[in-house]
Amino acid sequence: MADNDATIAKLHAQITYLLAKKAVREVEDKKDEEEAENPQKEVGDLDLAKQVKEIKHALARSQGDQILDFEGLCLFPDSQLPEKFKMPNIEKFNGIGNPTSHIHHVINTLKPMGLNDELIAQLFQRTLTRSALDWFLALEFEHYHTWPKIANAFIKQYVYNVQVELTTQDLEMTMQESNEDFITFVARWGEKATKMKNRPSEEDQVRIFFKNLQSKYLKHTYTQAITYFKRLHATGLQIEEGIELGFIGKEENPPPKKTFPTRISHTSVNTLNSTLP
DSSP states (O other): OHHHHHHHHHHHHHHHHHHHHHHHHHHHHHHTTTSOOOHHHHHHHHHHHHHHHHHHHHHHHHTTOOOOOGGGSSSOTTOOOOTTOOOOOOOOBOSOSOHHHHHHHHHHHHGGGTOOHHHHHHHGGGGBOHHHHHHHHTSOTTTOOSHHHHHHHHHHHHTHHHHSOOOHHHHHTOOOOTTOOHHHHHHHHHHHHHTOSSOOOHHHHHHHHHHTSOHHHHHHHTTSOOOSHHHHHHHHHHHHHHHHHTSSSOOOOOOOOOOOOOOOOHHHHHHHHHHOO
8 A cells, every 4th residue: 555655656746747847848948939940849848748648647547547538539630621521421341341442442432532641540430330440449549640550450450351261161051041031142142152262163153052042932943943143033033022922932721631430449339339228
């Protein structure tokens, strides 16, 4: 306990000293305000302010306080968006997909609108969602204070998505969900197939696709000689229409159960005869 109190007292003393030192420097600077600005002086002020900030954080942590750096929540607080700027519709990255493609899409969309790197970095979080947004907000921006550093860190974080090569087994394990319609499943399955470097032939892909369909689709397509996706897509549309109209998917009336006469045993007959007068 005594050691903690000594640490706190020492931190207080350092803050007081640095603040006093900064105040003295500001007074001295006023005397030279008509002189040309000295770049080295500005760098010194920034370093001093950083030291004060770090010591304040250390003091708060020693007292068990949670630190929220409000000054650091905005990457470039002095940046101003162009007048009447409206954020374009950019598909949000959720942690799945190609990070390099997303960076290219962001740059190719925002650069022609006249935005510089600082504004692109500031708006980048608005193109992210889910785990990708959580990752961005957890960055220590004092280490990622430029757009190239943020973009490279983003690519490094999600490059694994494109390093894992899809195989035929991945396609075979891509099943149609119970609440997924035919067209949606075709699109989802096809998107995964396009990511394969060595895809099977179209005929083999169709064969794999058939096995992953729900039974209500499979029984209407499996017996047909379909070997390419164009015909498969047309057949799927017909099945979807049949389901909507009620021609497909209705449960047929079950056939009537056959009844057989009850067989009377000899014991039952003897018992019946014994009861007669």
